[in-house]
Amino acid sequence: MRAKQRDKDSDRITIIDIGKEAGVSYATVSRVINNKGNVNTDARERVLRAMTQLGYVANVQARSLAGGRSYVVGLLVQDLGTGYIGEIIRGIDDELAKAQYNLMLFTTHRRKVKESLFVTNLTKGSADGLLLVLPRNAEAYLESLRRRGFPYVLIDHQGIDELGPSVGASNWQGAFDATSYLIKLGHRRIGFITGTLELGCSQKRLEGYKAALRANDLAIDPTLIQEGDFYQPSGYKGAIELLKISQRPTAIFASNDSMAFGVMEAVREQGLSIPNDVSIIGFDDVPQAANVHPRLTTVRQPLEQMGRVATTMLLETINNPERPPEKLELATELIIGGTCQAPRSV
Amino acid sequence: MRAKQRDKDSDRITIIDIGKEAGVSYATVSRVINNKGNVNTDARERVLRAMTQLGYVANVQARSLAGGRSYVVGLLVQDLGTGYIGEIIRGIDDELAKAQYNLMLFTTHRRKVKESLFVTNLTKGSADGLLLVLPRNAEAYLESLRRRGFPYVLIDHQGIDELGPSVGASNWQGAFDATSYLIKLGHRRIGFITGTLELGCSQKRLEGYKAALRANDLAIDPTLIQEGDFYQPSGYKGAIELLKISQRPTAIFASNDSMAFGVMEAVREQGLSIPNDVSIIGFDDVPQAANVHPRLTTVRQPLEQMGRVATTMLLETINNPERPPEKLELATELIIGGTCQAPRSV
DNA sequence: AATTCTCGTGCAAACGTTTGCAGCAAATAT
DNA sequence: ATATTTGCTGCAAACGTTTGCACGAGAATT
Secondary structure (H helix, E strand, O other): OOOOOOOOOOOOOOHHHHHHHHOOOHHHHHHHHHOOOOOOHHHHHHHHHHHHHHOOOOOHHHHHHOOOOOOEEEEEEOOOOOHHHHHHHHHHHHHHHHOOOEEEEEEOOOOHHHHHHHHHHHHHHHOOEEEEEOOOOOHHHHHHHHHHOOOEEEEOOOOOOOOOOEEEEOHHHHHHHHHHHHHHHOOOOEEEEOOOOOOHHHHHHHHHHHHHHHHOOOOOOHHHEEOOOOOHHHHHHHHHHHHHOOOOOOEEEEOOHHHHHHHHHHHHHOOOOOOOOOEEEEEEOOHHHHOOOOOOEEEEOOHHHHHHHHHHHHHHHHHOOOOOOOEEEEOOEEEOOOOOOOOOOO | OOOOOOOOOOOOOOHHHHHHHHOOOHHHHHHHHHOOOOOOHHHHHHHHHHHHHHOOOOOHHHHHHOOOOOOEEEEEEOOOOOHHHHHHHHHHHHHHHHOOOEEEEEEOOOOHHHHHHHHHHHHHHHOOEEEEEOOOOOHHHHHHHHHHOOOEEEEOOOOOOOOOOEEEEOHHHHHHHHHHHHHHHOOOOEEEEOOOOOOHHHHHHHHHHHHHHHHOOOOOOHHHEEOOOOOHHHHHHHHHHHHHOOOOOOEEEEOOHHHHHHHHHHHHHOOOOOOOOOEEEEEEOOHHHHOOOOOOEEEEOOHHHHHHHHHHHHHHHHHOOOOOOOEEEEOOEEEOOOOOOOOOOO
């Protein structure tokens, strides 16, 4: 007996229908669809024709229940507010579409409990793999994923020694380059606003900044370093503090673009001009960075590319579970906009 | 024979295991889970205990295959770049989590073909319902959804006469209020930057603006109306044009916040001060509107609330398909920030 | 000419649920 | 005391796939 009365005209076509139409068994249809086993060229063609003719759409539930794929990957992010995630998702999305995969989105809103909960649910059947952007509670479940051989890829998660596959960007080098650029322009007092320091990428950026100063025999002045949290208000606040200093910095390097926008606000509000009075540099190159005036000078993280590469890696792992985990660090690039110039006083 | 060798320690617990543990048949377990039919209180308790003890997680595929729910709703959006969508998703997400539902995300990147494709795929089994944010190609599939009785809710889609359920905001009233506010402050020449005019909400906002002018016996000057597309650069460009006018407007009303940010940029770049020289007002009240300085005066759309309400409506329709479609228009609210004041010359 | 191999195909089991139906015991009505 | 209802439970079918196994026919080997 049917468990549920199917809507009259939800014209569900199954492989059985296709089989009948093509004059083969449904098993053969399945073989054609999955390119498994040998199928007579003639029969294969009849099947394919029947499929397009009847408008066959596979039932994902049945498929994955029977041991096939669910053709879903889960994506775990903190929130969607900033352009940062949007760019990454663009890459993921695009790459998934190519492989006919679907995306299940989970936003944790930075609540750690949610994170673990999602992961267990997802990995028990709903998804074929998992993408984790900047996870905060990774230790809680990564071990279990690894043990069970469940495919996953970390995005932008430098930090805790990690055995699994991951994709990131050259945070240290990017910060080093940006700082070096400011020094080369003639800046000597360069303010720095950090990101959330519990994240690996924030640490790396701070280290890159310091390393560049040292490489140029400049002192590291702690009063020039403000702690931020990657959100715009903390950039604003940090800049206000930095501009209060008697011998105020001639340049400010914010650990991401959102905070750099906050810095721009603060500088202008103080009646100072960008870049005449203060040079500003950001990190990420989110789309909005190209929309402000003057265009923000920033360290481009290939965000879309990161999403893309991570997805490719994940899909490859799904297709070949034996694939050894790979750790990729994509290169950042200094994008010269209009927010930096040589300091006046030089 | 097993179709697929299950990973050794992917300790999958089924209702059969629960049944054994609790000393009842698996059918009874199912009844407990779904709260269907009568189950002895004692047995029910044993089952529940066994479930928590063994850590049961339902297999969604099997469940929906057997005619139950998939506990997934699909969400169709254009892109994730702006805070606008992020806010809506926050509401959706939250409401879904409460009902133990999952979110499948589809970004169309404004390509209409993708839109229809997603919809057919989703509705053939993967999802229990569909949320559509600002769809562009709705005519192509809405009719079919309605006919098949597939639950869906439109978000922020005013426009084409629509029989189905939808949630929007009072675009006309919001624009009317904002314009009236500027007029009350003493502004007589008020620039307006439209959104994408093919969208219903853009039309309504434009009409609201015009209506407010008329209500105050002010002429509608077409040179004061610039066409935009909801993205920041178009706000910048529109403002540049408006500021060129010999008798330039003393206030500019942008049809959304992104464009208002562009306007702020343009105004400052021209060496003008906000709000001394030019008052600015936006629409949406995205989080960033509170982060710029001075805080943007804007018309708040209850975005999160819209997502929340739409989700509630969708879930109700899923639970009770007979539920008559409802059309909701949530009230907007004028948020007074620091970007408006009385014009100097008055 | 008899044997083995390969290729193509169909049968049927399995995946983990939901739910109609039947059965049985206890409670109620006659 | 018998008949009927009611409450609870189990059985088994169905959902739409994937895939191991078996079988038959022709090709290749001996």
